[in-house]
Amino acid sequence: DGGITQSPKYLFRKEGQNVTLSCEQNLNHDAMYWYRQDPGQGLRLIYYSQIVNDFQKGDIAEGYSVSREKKESFPLTVTSAQKNPTAFYLCASSSTGVSYNEQFFGPGTRLTVL
Amino acid sequence: AQSVTQLDSHVSVSEGTPVLLRCNYSSSYSPSLFWYVQHPNKGLQLLLKYTSAATLVKGINGFEAEFKKSETSFHLTKPSAHMSDAAEYFCVVSDDYGQNFVFGPGTRLSVLP
Numbered sequence: 001d002g003g004i005t006q007s008p009k010y011l012f013r014k015e016g017q018n019v020t021l022s023c024e025q026n027l028n029h030d031a032m033y034w035y036r037q038d039p040g041q042g043l044r045l046i047y048y049s050q051i052v053n054d055f056q057k058g059d060i061a062e063g064y065s066v067s068r069e070k071k072e073s074f075p076l077t078v079t080s081a082q083k084n085p086t087a088f089y090l091c092a093s094s095s096t097g098v099s100y101n102e103q104f105f106g107p108g109t110r111l112t113v114l
Numbered sequence: 115a116q117s118v119t120q121l122d123s124h125v126s127v128s129e130g131t132p133v134l135l136r137c138n139y140s141s142s143y144s145p146s147l148f149w150y151v152q153h154p155n156k157g158l159q160l161l162l163k164y165t166s167a168a169t170l171v172k173g174i175n176g177f178e179a180e181f182k183k184s185e186t187s188f189h190l191t192k193p194s195a196h197m198s199d200a201a202e203y204f205c206v207v208s209d210d211y212g213q214n215f216v217f218g219p220g221t222r223l224s225v226l227p
Binding site for chain 1: 219
């Protein structure tokens, strides 16, 4: 089945630690995105990538880093510089250069700082 | 620049009654418009999308939305609410080539028995 997978589903981090959230897609999409969602809040864009080996900062990139070495994979690292990382993280992908194409979302990773 | 306004942060309906979730957008382009649903601790699922083929768009689970250019609106409706419809709903606008997705703040739908 085609889709987006995120792992782990739940992640716990101690203060001062870096953690990496995985996102993989087999939809052959060029574009991939990371969003953060806080309780009762909408989605805020962290980073996005429209092609391999290239990515751009979104609205709240500080304290996060990404890589895009393969088309299928777009891992997100939450660094110790992110002061309030407890949130629900969503990965998405979409095709590009096509009108009316939607984003497809993964199931999310819930990160909790202990 | 594009923007989306969802006029109600919370809507509460009784089971079996109609649902109306309101969305207004602003776009410099000919917009692509989407409605997504999110159940607690889940990812977002596409309900429907506007593709310019028809102004009345039918989606999954009995939902539909009407694109009104003159009102810059894309309201989501369902004739009869079901308990399983209780969730968060997001209206999204993107440009012609889907390279810039802007999310509304979401509307939480509660369905009362």
